Amino acid sequence: MEKIRLGIVGFGFMGHNDADMMATFDDIDLVAVADTNPDMLTDAPEGVETYSNIDDMLAKADINVVMVSTPNPSHPEMVKKAAAAKKHVICEKPAAMSVKEFDEMVAACRENGVLFTVHQQRRWDKDYRIMKEVYDQGLVGDMYIIKSQLYGFNGFMHDWHVFPEMGGGMLYDWGVHLIDQILNMVDSPIVSLYADVQNVINEKVDDYFKIIFKFANHVTAEIELGTYYLTPARRWFIGGNKGSAIIDGFGGEGKIVHTRHLLENVPGKITMTAAGPTRSFGPAPEGLLYEEPLPEVNVSHRMYFEHFLKAFNGEEEIIVRPEQVRRVLCVMDAVRESAKTGQAIAFEQA
Numbered sequence: 001m002e003k004i005r006l007g008i009v010g011f012g013f014m015g016h017n018d019a020d021m022m023a024t025f026d027d028i029d030l031v032a033v034a035d036t037n038p039d040m041l042t043d044a045p046e047g048v049e050t051y052s053n054i055d056d057m058l059a060k061a062d063i064n065v066v067m068v069s070t071p072n073p074s075h076p077e078m079v080k081k082a083a084a085a086k087k088h089v090i091c092e093k094p095a096a097m098s099v100k101e102f103d104e105m106v107a108a109c110r111e112n113g114v115l116f117t118v119h120q121q122r123r124w125d126k127d128y129r130i131m132k133e134v135y136d137q138g139l140v141g142d143m144y145i146i147k148s149q150l151y152g153f154n155g156f157m158h159d160w161h162v163f164p165e166m167g168g169g170m171l172y173d174w175g176v177h178l179i180d181q182i183l184n185m186v187d188s189p190i191v192s193l194y195a196d197v198q199n200v201i202n203e204k205v206d207d208y209f210k211i212i213f214k215f216a217n218h219v220t221a222e223i224e225l226g227t228y229y230l231t232p233a234r235r236w237f238i239g240g241n242k243g244s245a246i247i248d249g250f251g252g253e254g255k256i257v258h259t260r261h262l263l264e265n266v267p268g269k270i271t272m273t274a275a276g277p278t279r280s281f282g283p284a285p286e287g288l289l290y291e292e293p294l295p296e297v298n299v300s301h302r303m304y305f306e307h308f309l310k311a312f313n314g315e316e317e318i319i320v321r322p323e324q325v326r327r328v329l330c331v332m333d334a335v336r337e338s339a340k341t342g343q344a345i346a347f348e349q350a
């Protein structure tokens with residue numbers, strides 16, 4: 001297996017995180033890091049070359065792959081420079097701030113014959129993978145609704161994430177991941193989507209959004225994220241005609257709930273509640289519902305790089321493919337359009 005000799009440009013939060021990850025691979029050597037802020041380079045791992053910009057790193061370092069971990073607006077420039085220097089490229093998400101920019105990045109990589117992929121490692125999050133198993137195995141029957149929710153209490157964005165021109169806001173931040181997860185779970189064209197995007201605490205960038213997708217296979221998927229949402233949230237809910245599955249955190253804690261009888265077989269029973277008598281919405285009769293554990297999964301973010309290493313050696317296709325990333329960026333354009341007009345947007349209709 002040919003070794004990856006990696007150069008990271010942008011040695012901030014994510015650059016450091018990725019450097020730590022590379023240290024766990026025998027077949028990936030971190031050779032160089034580049035950052036325009038010299039303070040960021042002071043704790044570069046021993047033996048790793050440091051550069052003050054990508055041009056010097058590309059000219060001098062003996063590398064074959066570049067990881068782009070600079071803030072969002074600089075990704076196109078970094079990717080095109082790396083491609084022109086015939087280096088394969090892994091770019092942080094969001095790969096680009098527009099579809100046009102992204103197409104230019106893809107074209108530059110194709111013209112130079114280098115691999116291009118984006119670090120969508122949240123496809124290997126444990127909570128997501130468990131729900132993808134529930135979906136793929138049809139463990140709750142024919143599914144009609146998927147809810148992916150992420151609520152936080154901090155409110156404010158940090159660092160450059162407060163500036164729109166830097167690609168700030170939560171849609172560019174976690175939104176890209178959450179959309180990517182749903183599109184990789186539901187293998188069906190999107191008929192339409194509706195979105196609400198708001199600035200609740202932050203003046204200039206979004207910190208709340210809800211996106212509702214209607215897929216051609218009749219599944220509805222809803223993503224809701226808020227950074228100022230002061231009650232705990234269920235991370236996932238999947239409803240099907242044979243059960244409900246829930247997950248309550250990133251660790252994947254949750255269950256699948258089934259009913260022993262279909263509704264028509266339940267003897268008609270009126271339950272008195274605080275809201276008056278009801279036949280459908282009182283508590284379930286004793287013993288009617290039963291629980292099953294969620295499927296086990298064995299995943300970690302390391303798997304993203306294990307796949308990349310194989311693709312680099314020609315053993316498999318790139319796993320986060322440019323056309324998938326492009327679809328997410330097209331969805332984000334439609335999300336903004338829907339939020340602006342208040343209308344659902346037709347999408348991918350035959």
Ligand SMILES: NC(=O)c1ccc[n+]([C@@H]2O[C@H](COP(=O)([O-])OP(=O)(O)OC[C@H]3O[C@@H](n4cnc5c(N)ncnc54)[C@H](O)[C@@H]3O)[C@@H](O)[C@H]2O)c1
Nearest residue numbers: 010011012013014035036037040069070071072092093094
């Ligand atoms: N995949 C993920 O889950 C994930 C998580 C966090 C951040 N990110 C992405 O990683 C990228 C970086 O985010 P971060 O949180 O690490 O930001 P950061 O501000 O912590 O780090 C960015 C670094 O890039 C450096 N830099 C800026 N312009 C540069 C240039 N032209 N050349 C070289 N270095 C330059 C800065 O000095 C800084 O050290 C963003 O695109 C972000 O969206 C991805």
